[in-house]
Amino acid sequence: MIGFIRRHPLSVLLALVLHVAIVSLVAIQWDDSVVIRMSSDGDQHSPQNIPVDMPKESQPMKTFTVNAGAVQAELQRLQDEEQARLEERQRLQAMTAQEKKRLKELQQRQKEEAAKADQARKQTEQERQKTAEAKKRAEEEKARADKARKEAVLAQKKQEEAKKQAELAEKKREEAKKQTELAEKKREEAKQQALLEEKKREEAKKQADLAEKKRLAEEQKKRELEKELARKAEEKKALEKATAEAKLKKEQEMAAAALQRQLEEEAAQRRAEQRRQQLASLKESYISAIMAKVKNNWRTPAKISPDAQCDLRITQTIEGNITSVKVLNCNADATPQFRVAAEQAVYRAEPLPKAPEKELFEKQITFQFKP
Structure with missing residues (x-):
């Protein structure tokens, strides 16, 4: 339908105009005295009087203007509805195809699940048979193990008795060994004590010799210190005098330098302030130029x-x-x-x-x- 309208738009338009004209002629009331004529551009002319005694068959038919815009709008609406129906059919077809695909996949999965379930049942039966055989073998093994365990318990008891006898003999040997080691340790401690006493005596003698040497060194150091103090006292007097003279000279130089620095700092501050004002003015002009160009x-x-x-x-x-x-x-x-x-x-x-x-x-x- 849409394709036909697109191929023959003029024919469709003329057909619609004809239908609208027919419906209008059926629905309208006739007027015996007035006729409305249409110009070629669709504008209405002024009504003209028709003689009353004119025969009814010879009176002109009343005509009406057909709005081409309304017809075009109606065509557009029909096209939109046809397009909507076409899209709905396509959507339903897509949904149907998707549902068929889903059902096919579901059937395939059901077949696979059924095959897996059958395989699982067979495997379970085989496992059950293996379990029964293993249980029987385990019972036989258990009987043999119980017999071996009883024999092992008896042998273990004999081994434990023999072990106790051996441990008792070993304990007696250890006790004798400890007694021997204790006596040897006491002899060694006595020997170490004697050596320690001898070492203390030698250390005391060394300390006495060191103390005497230290006393003599301190006396010699004291005499040298007294001489050094006397020499430093003389040097101090000379140094104090030279320091006083140097201090006075330094204070004078520092005062002159401080005055010079103050003058230089004041000049630098003046130059810096002038430079700051100059830069501030230039910056203001710079920003103003940017603002002016943006505004332009x-x-x-x-x-x-x-x-x-x-x-x-x-x-x-x-x-x-x-x-x-x-x-x-x-x-x-x-x-x-x-x-x-x-x-x-x-x-x-x-x-x-x-x-x-x-x-x-x-x-x-x-x-x-x-x-």
Whole structure:
């Protein structure tokens, strides 16, 4: 249906117009005195009076204007409905195919599960038979093991008795050995004690000799220290005198140096203040130049409040090329259109004016932008 309409749109349109005209002729009331004529462009002409005594057969038929837009809209609606029905059929066909595929897979899985269950039953039967045989063998092994265990218990009892006898004899030998070792240890301790006493006597003699040497060395050191103190007292007097003279001279030099530093610092501060003011003025001019260039590239969007304002943070290279623009801290009057337009104004201003001084360049510049 849709394909036919697309191939013959004019024929379909004429058919619809004809149907609408027929329905209108059936539904309307005839007027014996007025006829409405249609121009070729569809506009209505003024009604004309028709003589009352004109025969009914010779009176012209009343005609009506057909709205081509309404007909086109009706055609579009029919096309949309046909497209919707086609898409619904395709969706149902896809769902049917998917359901068939799912049922086929389910049947296949059921067959596989049935085969697995049959295999499991066979395996269970084989396991049951193996278990019965293993149980029988285990019972036979248990009987043989019980007999062997009884024999082993008897042999173990005999071994334990023999072991007790051996342990008793070993214990007696150990006791005798301990007595011998104890006597030997006492003799060794007595020998060590004698050696220790001899060592203490020799150590006491060495300590006495060291004490005498230390006393003589201290007396000699005391005499040398007294001589050194007398010499240092003389040196101290001379040093104090020289120190006083040097201190006075140093104080004079320090006062002169301090005065010179103060004068130099004041001059440096004046130069720094002048430089700071100069840089501040240059920076202000630099920022103003950037703001002016951005504002010159501003394209005012429709319906922007004159009170709108935003802070713009621009990231740039030293050549003035823009790497990013971020809109910050906008007031309530700044609409999304205003923010986008402000950002675009910055990009249109590329490259930005270069810094007049290299030290004034800042990679990121933030300023307030108003329309």
